[in-house]
Amino acid sequence: MQSLPSASEVSRPFLTWQRILDWAQSHYRDRTFSKDERIPARPGLLYLVQRGAVRLVGTAQISVPSRRKSASISTEPEEAFLGFVGAGHPFEIVAQSPFTLQAYAHVEQTSVIWMYWHDLDNWPHFRREILDAFRYQHQRKLLWLSTLGQRRTIDRLLGFLTLLVEEYGEPRDNGYCLPYPLTHAQIGSAIGSTRVTVTRLMGRLRQQNLISIEEDNLICLPTMQTPQDPDA
Amino acid sequence: MQSLPSASEVSRPFLTWQRILDWAQSHYRDRTFSKDERIPARPGLLYLVQRGAVRLVGTAQISVPSRRKSASISTEPEEAFLGFVGAGHPFEIVAQSPFTLQAYAHVEQTSVIWMYWHDLDNWPHFRREILDAFRYQHQRKLLWLSTLGQRRTIDRLLGFLTLLVEEYGEPRDNGYCLPYPLTHAQIGSAIGSTRVTVTRLMGRLRQQNLISIEEDNLICLPTMQTPQDPDA
Numbered sequence: 319m320q321s322l323p324s325a326s327e328v329s330r331p332f333l334t335w336q337r338i339l340d341w342a343q344s345h346y347r348d349r350t351f352s353k354d355e356r357i358p359a360r361p362g363l364l365y366l367v368q369r370g371a372v373r374l375v376g377t378a379q380i381s382v383p384s385r386r387k388s389a390s391i392s393t394e395p396e397e398a399f400l401g402f403v404g405a406g407h408p409f410e411i412v413a414q415s416p417f418t419l420q421a422y423a424h425v426e427q428t429s430v431i432w433m434y435w436h437d438l439d440n441w442p443h444f445r446r447e448i449l450d451a452f453r454y455q456h457q458r459k460l461l462w463l464s465t466l467g468q469r470r471t472i473d474r475l476l477g478f479l480t481l482l483v484e485e486y487g488e489p490r491d492n493g494y495c496l497p498y499p500l501t502h503a504q505i506g507s508a509i510g511s512t513r514v515t516v517t518r519l520m521g522r523l524r525q526q527n528l529i530s531i532e533e534d535n536l537i538c539l540p541t542m543q544t545p546q547d548p549d550a
Numbered sequence: 551m552q553s554l555p556s557a558s559e560v561s562r563p564f565l566t567w568q569r570i571l572d573w574a575q576s577h578y579r580d581r582t583f584s585k586d587e588r589i590p591a592r593p594g595l596l597y598l599v600q601r602g603a604v605r606l607v608g609t610a611q612i613s614v615p616s617r618r619k620s621a622s623i624s625t626e627p628e629e630a631f632l633g634f635v636g637a638g639h640p641f642e643i644v645a646q647s648p649f650t651l652q653a654y655a656h657v658e659q660t661s662v663i664w665m666y667w668h669d670l671d672n673w674p675h676f677r678r679e680i681l682d683a684f685r686y687q688h689q690r691k692l693l694w695l696s697t698l699g700q701r702r703t704i705d706r707l708l709g710f711l712t713l714l715v716e717e718y719g720e721p722r723d724n725g726y727c728l729p730y731p732l733t734h735a736q737i738g739s740a741i742g743s744t745r746v747t748v749t750r751l752m753g754r755l756r757q758q759n760l761i762s763i764e765e766d767n768l769i770c771l772p773t774m775q776t777p778q779d780p781d782a
Contacts, residue, residue: 376696380709382760398699400692412689414716417696417709449681456688457644460632463691464608464649466698467630467739474742477612477649484646507699510706510742528614 334444335406339368342431349430351423359411359421363432364448366408370428371498372421374400374409375507379416399500399508401462402486407455408448425498458485466509472519474509476528483539492530495538566676567638571600574663581662583655591643591653595664596680598640602660603730604653606632606641607739611648631732631740633694634718639687640680657730690717698741704751706741708760715771724762727770 342348348368351357357372359365365372376398402424403409411419423430438445458481465477487494502520503513511519523529530538574580580600583589589604591597597604608630634656635641643651655662670677690713697709719726734752735745743751755761762770 374692376692376699378697378700378705378709380697380700380705380712382702382704382708382755383758396700396705398696400695400699410689412692414693416712417693419692419696446678446681449678449685452688453681453684456684456691457642459688459691459695460606460608460644460651461646461649463632463694463698463740464630464651465610465612466695466742467608467632468610468612468628469738469742469744470614472614473610473612473628476614477610480612480648506701508695510698510701512701523614526615 334441338366338441338444339431342366342368342433347431347433351428351430353423353426353428355423357421357423357430359409359430359432361411361413362434364408364410364435364438365421365430365432367403367405368429368431369405370426371405371424372403372409372428372430373424373504374403375420375422376400377418377420379418397507399504401455401458401482402498404486408451410452471509471511471515472522475505475511475516475519476523478505478509479523479529479537480539483537487539490532490536490538492532493538493540495532495536497536499535500537566673570598570673570676571663574598574600574665579663579665583660583662585655585658585660587655589653589655589662591641591662591664593643593645594666596640596642596667596670597653597662597664599635599637600661600663601637602658603637603656604635604641604660604662605656605736606635607652607654608632609650609652611650629739631736633687633690633714634730636718640683642684703741703743703747704754707737707743707748707751708755710737710741711755711761711769712771715769719771722764722768722770724764725770725772727764727768729768731767732769 339348351370357365377395378398379395397420400419403421409421411421413419435445438448462478462481465474465481468474468477482500483494483496486496488497501513502516506512506516509516520529524531527540530540532538571580583602589597609627610630611627629652632651635653641653643653645651667677670680694710694713697706697713700706700709714732715726715728718728720729733745734748738744738748741748752761756763759772762772764770
């Protein structure tokens with residue numbers, strides 16, 4: 319028994335994966351989505367990404383009224399990017415007023431299967447793997463929260479990108495790259511900033527060779543991150 | 551089997567709790583800490599709060615060099631408050647360079663027991679409850695991340711306090727209150743802001759009756775949150 323799952327172990331397809339897929343198909347519990355299509359996920363059910371990638375998004379309907387009369391309060395709730403769920407990984411939706419989570423297909427041909435938790439009664443070992451996967455996701459979110467507590471936006475940005483590439487990155491010529499694009503607006507929504515600010519700060523990180531942008535607009539971290547001299 | 555644990559169910563003492571405590575004591579796996587004392591927790595082990603409350607803190611050693619020569623870069627890493635772990639709840643430590651987590655006793659007489667994951671092989675049901683507790687903590691952190699994505703600091707602050715009181719609050723005369731104090735610096739470290747800004751914005755939230763401060767400096771949410779008229 320492995321006590322602390324590493325990224326590669328969690329990525330490993332579940333042992334009973336094929337049997338679960340067969341079960342889902344025979345029970346009409348699978349569906350394929352187009353890029354950016356919303357996945358109609360409900361709280362209380364368990365979802366597994368079969369192919370592609372899912373983007374989790376959170377909405378906070380909390381807005382303190384502004385004191386200035388002229389400042390109109392946006393009625394559009396802000397959506398925060400909460401991370402990806404890759405193939406072979408589980409996710410679930412929480413709803414706790416005034417917060418809601420939503421799931422979107424992040425890439426074309428994203429397939430998802432779903433089940434009730436009691437459907438797993440027959441597969442106790444698989445349920446254990448699912449729970450371990452959520453435990454791992456929780457550990458990652460604690461690291462994510464650690465970087466979001468930093469005061470400078472550029473530190474939050476670099477910390478956030480480091481965590482994302484570490485978890486989802488794939489090796490390329492110049493380092494590790496995210497396998498799918500992420501817009502500056504989406505990045506801003508995760509770190510409490512704006513698209514404009516993210517664009518500006520990404521430029522600074524590129525100038526300092528702390529990140530690079532490869533073809534297809536993929537964000538990469540150089541393999542060797544040598545300490546930077548600010549006066550170089 | 552309950553698929554989605556509610557807050558009250560997770561708070562319920564584990565069924566085999568007393569047996570686990572006896573086991574921990576007989577194996578010298580328990581220790582009591584003073585307020586703000588650091589708990590020497592290590593990655594790979596499982597910790598359970600027996601009494602009191604633990605404060606989780608994350609440190610991000612990421613700092614982008616400033617372009618201005620005059621701006622000295624703080625060598626002190628920023629510590630971010632990541633939440634409480636109350637009695638009966640589990641926690642674990644992750645270390646993933648450049649991030650580290652640490653645990654502190656948040657109140658006097660905080661007792662913690664610890665074990666290896668394989669120690670739970672004899673208690674499969676208890677292990678399941680532990681994993682469900684981590685699953686619940688993960689859900690709470692996703693909501694937490696949803697509010698930290700908001701652009702206005704005051705919205706992040708109110709969202710953060712709402713989530714904290716919702717999870718740890720106890721009923722009082724005027725609403726629900728956190729059972730232990732939290733400094734403005736600690737709040738700032740969670741929402742990417744400073745002590746000074748938090749103090750100013752807490753004043754605004756109190757003026758608008760969105761929060762109140764009770765004796766012993768405890769933060770409370772009024773029971774009935776009626777919609778505020780900004781011009782009232």
